Amino acid sequence: MTGSQESPATATAPAPADVGGNGAWDVEVRGLWKSFDSAPVLRGLNLRVAAGQRAVIVGPNGSGKTTLFKILSTLLRPSAGAARVAGFDIRSQTSEVRRNVGVLCHQTYLYGELTCQENLLFYARMYGVADPPQRSREMLRLVGLEGQADTLVRSLSRGMQQRLALARAIIHDPLVLLLDEPDTGLDQRWAGVLRDLVAERAAQGGTTLLTTHNLERSLDLADRVAVLNGGRIVFSARRDDLDVGSFKEAYSRHTGATV
Amino acid sequence: MWEALRKRTVAIPAPRFEGRLASFASQAMAVAAKDLRAELRTKETASVTFVFALLVLVIFNFAFDLRAGDNRTLAGPGILWVSITLGAMMGLSHVFSKEREQGSIEGLLLCPVDRSAIYVGKFAAALLLTAAVELAILPPFALFTDLSVFLPPLLLTVTLGTIGFVAVGTLFSAMAVHTRTRELMLPLLVLPVAIPIIVAAIEGTRVGFEGKPWSDMLPWITILTAFDAVFLILCPWLFQYVMEEMGS
Amino acid sequence: MKGLLRTTLEPMERGHRAVGAVALMLILAALVAVFVQAPTEKHLGDVQRIFYFHVACAWTAFLSFFLVFVGSLAYLRTRKTAWDMLAVSAAEIGVVFTSIALLTGSVWAKHAWGTWWEWEPRLTTTLLLWLIYVAYLMLRSAIPEASRRATFSAVFGIAGFVDVPIVFMSIRWWRSIHPAVVSGRGMDLDVAMYPAFFLSLAAFSLVFVSLLALRIALERSHQQLEEMKRQAAFKLGGEVSHG
Numbered sequence: 001m002t003g004s005q006e007s008p009a010t011a012t013a014p015a016p017a018d019v020g021g022n023g024a025w026d027v028e029v030r031g032l033w034k035s036f037d038s039a040p041v042l043r044g045l046n047l048r049v050a051a052g053q054r055a056v057i058v059g060p061n062g063s064g065k066t067t068l069f070k071i072l073s074t075l076l077r078p079s080a081g082a083a084r085v086a087g088f089d090i091r092s093q094t095s096e097v098r099r100n101v102g103v104l105c106h107q108t109y110l111y112g113e114l115t116c117q118e119n120l121l122f123y124a125r126m127y128g129v130a131d132p133p134q135r136s137r138e139m140l141r142l143v144g145l146e147g148q149a150d151t152l153v154r155s156l157s158r159g160m161q162q163r164l165a166l167a168r169a170i171i172h173d174p175l176v177l178l179l180d181e182p183d184t185g186l187d188q189r190w191a192g193v194l195r196d197l198v199a200e201r202a203a204q205g206g207t208t209l210l211t212t213h214n215l216e217r218s219l220d221l222a223d224r225v226a227v228l229n230g231g232r233i234v235f236s237a238r239r240d241d242l243d244v245g246s247f248k249e250a251y252s253r254h255t256g257a258t259v
Numbered sequence: 260m261w262e263a264l265r266k267r268t269v270a271i272p273a274p275r276f277e278g279r280l281a282s283f284a285s286q287a288m289a290v291a292a293k294d295l296r297a298e299l300r301t302k303e304t305a306s307v308t309f310v311f312a313l314l315v316l317v318i319f320n321f322a323f324d325l326r327a328g329d330n331r332t333l334a335g336p337g338i339l340w341v342s343i344t345l346g347a348m349m350g351l352s353h354v355f356s357k358e359r360e361q362g363s364i365e366g367l368l369l370c371p372v373d374r375s376a377i378y379v380g381k382f383a384a385a386l387l388l389t390a391a392v393e394l395a396i397l398p399p400f401a402l403f404t405d406l407s408v409f410l411p412p413l414l415l416t417v418t419l420g421t422i423g424f425v426a427v428g429t430l431f432s433a434m435a436v437h438t439r440t441r442e443l444m445l446p447l448l449v450l451p452v453a454i455p456i457i458v459a460a461i462e463g464t465r466v467g468f469e470g471k472p473w474s475d476m477l478p479w480i481t482i483l484t485a486f487d488a489v490f491l492i493l494c495p496w497l498f499q500y501v502m503e504e505m506g507s
Numbered sequence: 508m509k510g511l512l513r514t515t516l517e518p519m520e521r522g523h524r525a526v527g528a529v530a531l532m533l534i535l536a537a538l539v540a541v542f543v544q545a546p547t548e549k550h551l552g553d554v555q556r557i558f559y560f561h562v563a564c565a566w567t568a569f570l571s572f573f574l575v576f577v578g579s580l581a582y583l584r585t586r587k588t589a590w591d592m593l594a595v596s597a598a599e600i601g602v603v604f605t606s607i608a609l610l611t612g613s614v615w616a617k618h619a620w621g622t623w624w625e626w627e628p629r630l631t632t633t634l635l636l637w638l639i640y641v642a643y644l645m646l647r648s649a650i651p652e653a654s655r656r657a658t659f660s661a662v663f664g665i666a667g668f669v670d671v672p673i674v675f676m677s678i679r680w681w682r683s684i685h686p687a688v689v690s691g692r693g694m695d696l697d698v699a700m701y702p703a704f705f706l707s708l709a710a711f712s713l714v715f716v717s718l719l720a721l722r723i724a725l726e727r728s729h730q731q732l733e734e735m736k737r738q739a740a741f742k743l744g745g746e747v748s749h750g
Contacts, residue, residue, distance in 0.1 A: 037653065039740060075365055075506040086270040098371035100270045109366025113297045125289035126370040128274075128282050168366075175270050427666070434659045438649035447645060448663060451638040452670045455677035462684060478680040486673050493669060497662045500583050504655040 024051040025084070026176050026207035027072065032081035034067055034231075041067045043231035044081065049224070052205045054198055056218040059228035060255055065211040066105070068228070069178045072209075073103045086175045099127070102174035104182050108165040112154035116145050116164055119153060120171060127172035139167035142197075144190075158185040166194070177201065179210040183217065195221055215251060216244055229255045279373075286372045290380025291387075297357075298388060304353045308392045312346030313399055320403050331404050336464035339400050340457060343417075344424070346396070347389050348449060351428035352435065352442040354385050359436045364505050374502040375495035382429045382494075389425050393417055412467030412476055419483035420460035423490055424453055430494040433501045459483045523720040530717045533710035537703065545703035554618040559703050561611035563711035564604045565633060571601030571715060572640060572668060579664035582657055588730065591657040594664055596722035598643050600715060605637045628679045635674050639667040653733075 027049040034042040041064045049055045059065055070076040072085050074094045083090045086100035110119050120139055124132035140146045143163040153161060162185045170177060177198075183191045198208045198221055212218050218225055219239055225247065227235040234254040242250075252258055274282065298304055319338040323330055358364045367377055401408045428449050435444040450457075463479035541559045548555035578594030581587075612633060616625045624630070643663055650656035 107362040
């Protein structure tokens, strides 16, 4: 797989993987602003996620979650502010950021007229993964699509496409994983597998940032939760300090939405 | 089950120069291979392009009587190149319109790939497809005009001309599909810029049909080579800027 | 950066009335030179006088397309909208001057060669220039997002300008293979024609500069208006429509 890991001597990012450790932030956002023509979407957003953490961001539609993820994955340039992902600056070190980030969005970024295996092979090559065929097969096994390796993506169900998209997102074993409403279209079983995947990643030192509409599920997945509203983080807490009730109350209080 | 996930605590930095060259090549090839594979499976772009070029050829045969005497060498080259040009234009708009429809451009943008590598891959695939269509259109042309088409001067101009045309077309296709008028914008952008190619290709072809000596080809080969050289360098560079605007 | 361009443009804007005044004077002087002072050309008579305006327009058009090129390159490098403003202003004015050059060229052709159009190298290249920059403007009008519009037109502006020499050479050679019924070599300039010629050149160049300054000022105002709209939207707590 991506076995050619550089030795610590040549690495450029801070090393320690203890969850919530000080000084090891895998995602750092300071004063991020983003406007689309005349409409501001992100207004001075601040966020920090420590290495190895699982952070879930919840918020109403239009609060800027997807925009934030697109900026963190370098798909969009911010109007103002700064952000570092995996220790690299999103403006000046875009290539390094991309190498170390995986994204799962509303769009699957899959090619309908290619098979599952071909799709993963393509992305494996684009990410410079070692031994693409082997890695693609591993990923297909992970998401339970071995049997559909030679099926065209356009004949897959939405849930299967989502699973394949997840495989695509982690094919290069990224340090930081951004998942935008990843449980869309997944049944109970696979939503559970997703949760286990995120937990396993955290155990291995990978950082995951997720968004979801489902407040209960967010507590299942997270070490930290945050509420994004009106382009800013308005509430943030450790999962251990919350239960479902207090979280719902905090959410209503900060967004004005009844849950 | 989780063996596929490895302990990842350290970010992967950018590779050194030699590594980058190798990955550029492999990424460009991956993009080209993907496009070609998708096309081979569906055959939609190539077939429509070919039939369209054929139709143009047929219509021209009503405009000029191509069997009558001098008409063949006078009008022949122009007709051939107009049908190739218009057909190629149709095909070129697909280079990016299909990506856009599927929303997969962002998938490409997420990868740590030099944007020029994407251009090179797309260019290579489009070049092969266009070449295939051209090879297919030559026999019908020979049939309608009773001219021999497998002549070295002709093949040389076809090769050089196609390279330049596809180079510019790939770049402009990326832009065109992101405008309000989409594919309609492409001919507007490509045709004025590609005039030197059209002129040189037509004249070079005529030299072939008229059996003139190779020295007569010189000006046209020069134009085609100059155009190709300039735009093969310029387009990948400009493409990077175009790709930056695709994120929204 | 607004620095450099602004220090060039602001005096232009403030002084554009001065420039306009000088341009007007030069135009008057040129008119006098062209219609009164310049000798009548022996072959073509008085209609030949249109030549002075034709060449001046063509030269100005070329200058403006060069500025489109400069503006496009600078925009891609610096991402400062000032350069994009320069590019679009120069392109618009360039198209106007090219149109005039084509029209005057056509009148010239009618009287020199008897047809309203002749596919001779310079006229043909002028026509292609017109097509390229009209395409530039149409590209711009088809892109609503400001940043994308600026980038795409900069890309096309560079590609178009780089193409111009190649276009010219290809048409030159094409014409030498298929010579026109008349060979349009233009005519030699007699020394007595110099005042009219150079005055026209100077006058049109200054008119161009004056128009450019006006157009850029217009673009600036437009941008400022957009900015004010943005501020107002923000102050009112703006409608957030993206997720």
